[in-house]
Amino acid sequence: MRRAFLGEFEELVLLVVAACTTDAYGVTIWEEIQQQTGRSITMSAVHATLYRLEEKGFLSSTMGGATAERGGRRKRFFTLTALSVRALNDIQEMRSRLWQAIPPGKFQLIGG
Amino acid sequence: MKKQTTPPRWADWLLETCLSPHILEDVQGDLHEVFDKRTMEVGAGKARREFVWAVLHYVNPYFFKARQRTNKSSEYPSPSFLHPAMLRNYLTIALRTLTLNKAYSIINVVGLSIGLAAAMLIMLYTKDEVSYDRFHANNPNLYRITSRDYTPAGKPENFQSNTGIFQGPKFAAGVPEIKSFVRFESNRKDLKQGNDVKSQEVFFTDPDFFQLFSFPLLSGDPKTALQRPKTVVISEDMAEKQFGTTDALGKLVLIKENDQFEPFTVTGVAAKCPQNSSIKFDVLLPKIVPSEEFADNENWFSVFLNTFVLLTPNANIKAVEAKMNQIYQADAKNTIVEMRKKFDMKSNAVYSLQSFTDMHLSTDLPATNGLADESNPTFSYILSGIALFVLIIACINFVNLTVARSLKRAKEIGVRKVVGGGRSQLIIQFLGESFLLCFIAFALAVLLVILVLPTFNQLSNKALTFSYLLDIKLIIGYVALFIITGLLAGFYPAIVLSGYNPVQSLYSRFKFTGKNYLQRSLVVLQFTLASVLIVATLTIYSQFNFLTTKSLGYDDSHMVVVGKSGLTRSEARLLKDELQQFPSIVEVAPKNGGFWGTIAKVGSDEKQLSFAYETVDETYLPLFKIPILAGRNFSADFPGDSTHSVLVNESFVKEAGWKNPLGQAVNFFAGEKPEKYTVVGVVKDYHYVPINQKIKSQLFTMKPKNDFGKAFIKIKPNTETESLQAIERTFKKLFPISPYSYSFLDEDNLKKYESIAKWKQIMLFGAILTIFISCIGLFGLATLSAERRTKEIGIRKVLGASVSSIVQLLSSDFLRLVGFSFLFAFPIAYYAIDKWLENYPYRIDISLWMFIATASLATLIAFFTVSFQSIRAAISNPIKSLRSE
Numbered sequence: 001m002r003r004a005f006l007g008e009f010e011e012l013v014l015l016v017v018a019a020c021t022t023d024a025y026g027v028t029i030w031e032e033i034q035q036q037t038g039r040s041i042t043m044s045a046v047h048a049t050l051y052r053l054e055e056k057g058f059l060s061s062t063m064g065g066a067t068a069e070r071g072g073r074r075k076r077f078f079t080l081t082a083l084s085v086r087a088l089n090d091i092q093e094m095r096s097r098l099w100q101a102i103p104p105g106k107f108q109l110i111g112g
Numbered sequence: 113m114k115k116q117t118t119p120p121r122w123a124d125w126l127l128e129t130c131l132s133p134h135i136l137e138d139v140q141g142d143l144h145e146v147f148d149k150r151t152m153e154v155g156a157g158k159a160r161r162e163f164v165w166a167v168l169h170y171v172n173p174y175f176f177k178a179r180q181r182t183n184k185s186s187e188y189p190s191p192s193f194l195h196p197a198m199l200r201n202y203l204t205i206a207l208r209t210l211t212l213n214k215a216y217s218i219i220n221v222v223g224l225s226i227g228l229a230a231a232m233l234i235m236l237y238t239k240d241e242v243s244y245d246r247f248h249a250n251n252p253n254l255y256r257i258t259s260r261d262y263t264p265a266g267k268p269e270n271f272q273s274n275t276g277i278f279q280g281p282k283f284a285a286g287v288p289e290i291k292s293f294v295r296f297e298s299n300r301k302d303l304k305q306g307n308d309v310k311s312q313e314v315f316f317t318d319p320d321f322f323q324l325f326s327f328p329l330l331s332g333d334p335k336t337a338l339q340r341p342k343t344v345v346i347s348e349d350m351a352e353k354q355f356g357t358t359d360a361l362g363k364l365v366l367i368k369e370n371d372q373f374e375p376f377t378v379t380g381v382a383a384k385c386p387q388n389s390s391i392k393f394d395v396l397l398p399k400i401v402p403s404e405e406f407a408d409n410e411n412w413f414s415v416f417l418n419t420f421v422l423l424t425p426n427a428n429i430k431a432v433e434a435k436m437n438q439i440y441q442a443d444a445k446n447t448i449v450e451m452r453k454k455f456d457m458k459s460n461a462v463y464s465l466q467s468f469t470d471m472h473l474s475t476d477l478p479a480t481n482g483l484a485d486e487s488n489p490t491f492s493y494i495l496s497g498i499a500l501f502v503l504i505i506a507c508i509n510f511v512n513l514t515v516a517r518s519l520k521r522a523k524e525i526g527v528r529k530v531v532g533g534g535r536s537q538l539i540i541q542f543l544g545e546s547f548l549l550c551f552i553a554f555a556l557a558v559l560l561v562i563l564v565l566p567t568f569n570q571l572s573n574k575a576l577t578f579s580y581l582l583d584i585k586l587i588i589g590y591v592a593l594f595i596i597t598g599l600l601a602g603f604y605p606a607i608v609l610s611g612y613n614p615v616q617s618l619y620s621r622f623k624f625t626g627k628n629y630l631q632r633s634l635v636v637l638q639f640t641l642a643s644v645l646i647v648a649t650l651t652i653y654s655q656f657n658f659l660t661t662k663s664l665g666y667d668d669s670h671m672v673v674v675g676k677s678g679l680t681r682s683e684a685r686l687l688k689d690e691l692q693q694f695p696s697i698v699e700v701a702p703k704n705g706g707f708w709g710t711i712a713k714v715g716s717d718e719k720q721l722s723f724a725y726e727t728v729d730e731t732y733l734p735l736f737k738i739p740i741l742a743g744r745n746f747s748a749d750f751p752g753d754s755t756h757s758v759l760v761n762e763s764f765v766k767e768a769g770w771k772n773p774l775g776q777a778v779n780f781f782a783g784e785k786p787e788k789y790t791v792v793g794v795v796k797d798y799h800y801v802p803i804n805q806k807i808k809s810q811l812f813t814m815k816p817k818n819d820f821g822k823a824f825i826k827i828k829p830n831t832e833t834e835s836l837q838a839i840e841r842t843f844k845k846l847f848p849i850s851p852y853s854y855s856f857l858d859e860d861n862l863k864k865y866e867s868i869a870k871w872k873q874i875m876l877f878g879a880i881l882t883i884f885i886s887c888i889g890l891f892g893l894a895t896l897s898a899e900r901r902t903k904e905i906g907i908r909k910v911l912g913a914s915v916s917s918i919v920q921l922l923s924s925d926f927l928r929l930v931g932f933s934f935l936f937a938f939p940i941a942y943y944a945i946d947k948w949l950e951n952y953p954y955r956i957d958i959s960l961w962m963f964i965a966t967a968s969l970a971t972l973i974a975f976f977t978v979s980f981q982s983i984r985a986a987i988s989n990p991i992k993s994l995r996s997e
Contacts, residue, residue, distance in 0.1 A: 026142035043146065044169035047139055063138070069148060073141030 006058075006087055012037070013049045014058060014084050023064070025075040026050065050078055058084035117156040119147050119163040127167050131175050139175075143167065198537070206545045209521070216895065220513045221553045223888035224597070227506020228557035230881055233568050234499035235586060236561075236576045241492045244388045244472035244485070248326045250422055253291075254468035255429075257283065257419040257436070258477050261459035269459055273418070273477040277401050278411050278443075279463070280318070280419040286439040289427035292320045295399055296391065297417035298482025300677075302851050303395070304366035304373050305354060311675075311851035314367075315482060316399040316417075322380075324422050325391065331361045332380025338398045345380035345396040365395075368849065387575045390472055392484040409447040412440070418481060420468065429465055436463045491874065498645075498878040505638055505885050507593070510553070511600045512631055513892035514546055518605035520899070525609050526618035538610035546602030547594075554594055571873055631893055635926065636933045638886035639970060643937035644944065645879035646966040651945040651958070652872045658956045660865060665798025666736040671857035672825040672839060676850050677705060679820035684729070686846060687823060694838040696831035701731040705821015712811075713779040714768045721767055723760075723809035724800065727818040733759075733795060735826055743774045743793030746814050750792075754814040757792040764809035765794055778811065789813065802864040806953040824857065883970075887977045890926060894978040898922060898985035905985055906993035915986045922982035923975060930974040934967055941966075 006014070016032045017024045030046045033039075053059040064075040080088075127140055143166055150159035210217040248254060257279050261269040280293035297316040302309050321327075322334035329337065330348060337345050344365050351360040360381050366373040376397070385392040405411060423432060440463060441448075452458070471479045473489040480486055525538060562578055569576055676683075684702040691697050704727040711722045726732075730746040730753075741762065746753045758778055765773045773794050780787045797807045827835035836854065843852050898905075905918055942958065949955045 026138060027145050030142075030146075042169045043143060043166050044172075044175075047135075047142070047170075048174050051135060067141070070141040070144040073137050073144065075141060076135075076138035 010049055010053055011091065013053065014088060017078050018080055023077045025077050057081060058087065117151050120160055123164045123167045127170060130171050202541045202544060206548060219888055219891060220510060221549060223885060224506050224510040224553040225556035225560060227502045227885055228554060229560035231499045231503040232557060232561045234495045236580050238492045238496050239580060240388055240574055240576055241473060241487060245390050245469050247386055250324060251469060253423045253425055255421050255423060255465040256468060256471060257421060257463060258466045259461045259463045261461055263459055271476045272415060274415040274481055275417060275419040276411050276415045277405065282443060283436045283439060287432055287435045289424050289432045291422045291424055292324060293419060293421045294318045294321050294324045295417050295419050296482060297399060302368035309849055309851045312395055314395040314397055315393050316397050318399055324420060327385065328383045330358055330381045330383055337380035338396060341398060341400055342376050343379040343398060344376040345382055346378055347382050347394045348384055350394040351381050390479045390483045390485060409444060412444040412447055413451055418483060433464050495874060501641055502881050502885055507597045508634055509885065509889040509892060510597060512889065514601040515604040516892055516896040521605060522609055523618060526614040529614040535610050539606040542606035543602040547598040550594055550598040632929060635890055635893060635929045638889055639930045639933035640937040642882045642886045643934055643966050643970050644941045645875060645882050646969055647941035647962055648945060649875045649879045650962045650965060652875050654956050656868050656872055659803050662803065662954065665796065666738050668857040668861055670827050670829055672827060672854050673822055673857050674825060674839060674843060674854050675705060675822045676847055677821055681816060684820050690842045691825060696828050696835045698826040698828060699731055699735050700823055700825050701729065701735045702820035702823045703728050703732060704818060713781060715770060715776050719768060721809060723764055723811050726810060726812045727815060727820065728812050729814055735824065738798050739796045741794045741796050745793060754816050756790055758789045759793040759795050759812040760791055761795045761810040762797045763807050764811060767809045803954060804952050883973060887973060890974055890977045894926060894981040898981045902993040906990035909990040918986035919979055919982045922985060923978045926978045927971060927974060930971055938963055
């Protein structure tokens with residue numbers, strides 16, 4: 001299976017889902033991303049990304065039970081799939097390879 | 113479950129429409145969760161704004177299209193709501209609910225179809241009325257020349273729809289916009305048909321007739337058909353009658369002219385005139401005006417025919433009229449002065465044009481004098497009004513009843529939702545059901561129209577066919593009505609009920625209490641209308657009764673009328689002598705034919721008076737048992753009576769202002785030479801005009817120069833057959849070339865009530881229809897209220913209420929509404945019938961009993977309708993109503 005390309009925001013969302021200690025659903029993910037990045041992000045962007053990732057097979061979702069708040073509407077909980085774990089690992093590996101490939105002292109030289 | 117603050121509904125709605133359903137729930141839930149949280153943190157206003165802002169971001173194709181991309185997302189794929197199994201289920205359920213209460217369903221559907229059928233019939237009628245004369249190709253440019261008299265002060269007086277021989281040719285010559293003219297004069301001629309002589313209505317007209325009007329000729333050249341004298345164009349019916357074939361071109365028709373039959377060549381056979389044509393002819397003859405007539409300028413004032421003109425397209429009517437009047441003023445200048453002097457004429461005629469298509473329904477300038485089917489638009493208006501009301505009430509009733517029944521199906525809707533019925537499915541189901549019902553009603557209505565059309569034609573004096581309705585505009589109208597009724601009837605269960613949470617409709621008993629102002633006011637409206645119509649019907653009936661039973665002031669029983677134009681004194685004498693040999697014939701009295709009127713200067717002060725001018729002999733008054741109040745009748749003992757004496761009626765005396773009428777002078781000045789007569793007797797007023805007109809001045813003369821035109825023959829009772837045979841034989845022997853026709857005077861008199869009889873029928877029809885439809889509405893409401901109060905009735909019965917007290921409880925509500933409707937109905941009814949009765953100089957008084965009768969009738973009908981339901985509710989076993997939930 002060819003590895004699908006992951007965008008920066010997609011990767012971020014996957015990482016947030018991975019990092020969640022409780023069940024991850026729209027609101028928690030949205031809040032976590034805002035907190036972690038410090039950026040203001042619309043809910044629709046998060047939802048669109050979540051569904052896109054699900055379509056690509058990076059996430060799977062199940063509907064939770066009926067809730068008392070939010071008008072009785074159920075939550076959709078997202079979990080990582082094997083594919084996404086592999087993809088995140090790949091990215092991580094590639095990045096560390098690249099990090100190691102940076103000649104020592106180069107950053108100091110540029111950053112001054 | 114209810115929260116203090118909710119996000120804006122429209123935003124939710126937006127979300128619901130933009131998002132594909134499988135992701136809607138969690139997305140909406142997430143947004144609401146955030147909203148709730150933000151409400152706590154920053155307040156409702158800001159939270160709302162943020163919610164809307166967030167929602168707006170979902171308006172993009174990604175979310176909308178999500179459905180199509182993910183097929184696997186739905187765990188339980190909902191079958192299409194048009195799946196055959198579902199359709200079958202809908203149909204089964206629909207039929208079951210219909211059969212559950214058969215009477216109810218039948219009344220509902222039949223009520224609507226009756227309303228629809230009535231509306232269709234009336235639409236046919238009015239469509240036919242307004243379609244009159246519209247088939248002519250020249251139409252927007254066809255006009256009739258009319259005139260109106262104005263007093264010297266410029267005040268408009270009477271209208272004149274007729275013109276003479278001058279107006280057509282003179283205006284056409286002088287006004288360039290008038291392309292051509294056609295005069296149309298009605299006359300009667302005697303026609304030979306085999307060995308019989310028939311009096312036939314014929315029309316004299318100009319050669320351009322077939323150019324102006326679109327009457328197709330089956331054979332013959334429309335351009336030249338009427339150009340030569342002694343030619344005739346006949347209708348296909350006439351050709352069939354005369355020659356037994358429509359192939360009649362070149363054949364001869366014998367028409368009496370100057371007391372002998374002369375051959376006329378058929379130069380054209382015309383197709384039958386359309387039913388909706390004001391011009392209906394069987395025989396057309398060329399109009400020939402002798403040159404000396406055309407030289408006599410007094411003919412400007414002799415009006416007796418209709419003149420039609422064809423204008424150039426886009427001609428300015430006002431300019432044409434102005435030019436016409438200029439021509440008249442210039443050409444008739446001297447004659448106007450002469451006539452003023454001679455007849456003491458003060459008024460001034462102003463010519464105008466009337467659109468050809470306006471003629472049929474015009475009241476000021478009606479289609480008379482040879483034009484057929486003159487019609488009063490009031491009939492159409494009233495009928496259309498009734499139709500519209502009936503239709504609206506029927507539709508609203510249908511909606512009301514359907515909605516009332518669907519309330520009982522709230523549980524069904526709840527169950528359907530619980531087992532996964534989507535809202536759109538419910539909408540389709542209920543709308544489909546109401547459309548099905550509606551369709552049945554429409555189909556029934558069409559059937560009904562086809563069934564009653566022959567009777568309706570008879571009543572309305574028309575030849576309507578159903579194919580008339582197959583008109584694109586009417587069909588669109590009916591389809592629109594169908595859709596609106598269907599939508600309205602299905603709207604409540606489909607849109608409102610399906611929107612409720614199933615928990616609500618399943619757990620709590622559904623509440624359909626409430627004031628129901630709409631339905632209540634509808635009942636009041638319906639019964640107001642019904643009561644007005646009942647009062648109107650009662651009034652018309654009693655007025656009709658009054659007129660038909662009122663004494664005419666003369667004895668019209670056993671009186672045969674035989675017409676013979678130009679009946680001379682000697683001929684009358686001969687007829688009288690011959691007829692009196694038969695034992696069954698009592699007496700014969702000749703009289704002038706038709707209706708004559710003239711003017712004279714009367715009395716010592718030479719007051720000018722117009723009056724009915726009757727030429728009779730001394731037998732006339734005694735024969736009709738008309739009393740003479742003063743003076744004497746004409747008598748053979750006074751040979752000078754025929755040249756010197758006249759009798760007048762009471763109205764004449766009153767009009768002339770005479771205290772002592774006998775011996776007064778009547779001075780005829782309008783004829784060739786002035787003649788002076790003396791009044792020798794006063795006759796009691798009798799209804800010589802139709803009884804719905806006022807008796808006016810009348811004068812009797814025996815002047816020998818005036819020909820008689822008909823003879824009244826009094827026969828002994830129960831000798832009709834032999835008397836008529838005797839009369840016919842004698843007539844044919846004496847006048848072989850005159851057409852023979854007879855009628856009974858009392859039957860002729862009855863015919864004069866046709867117009868009021870028509871009113872009677874229309875009103876009765878309208879009243880019955882409205883009452884019926886109103887009762888359906890009331891019935892539906894009564895059912896609803898009885899159903900609503902089942903438990904209450906059960907408890908009341910358990911506690912000892914009697915059946916009658918429960919019936920009273922259930923009925924009194926509605927009877928109060930009906931009573932309330934009288935408050936509106938009676939003033940309206942009073943005003944309407946008062947106005948209507950003003951048309952009749954001899955009329956009944958508006959009496960209280962009519963209103964009392966109406967009130968009790970309406971109340972009774974309403975009571976029976978309501979009690980049907982309430983008695984059923986009251987006698988039902990309380991166990992049943994209390995045990996089941």
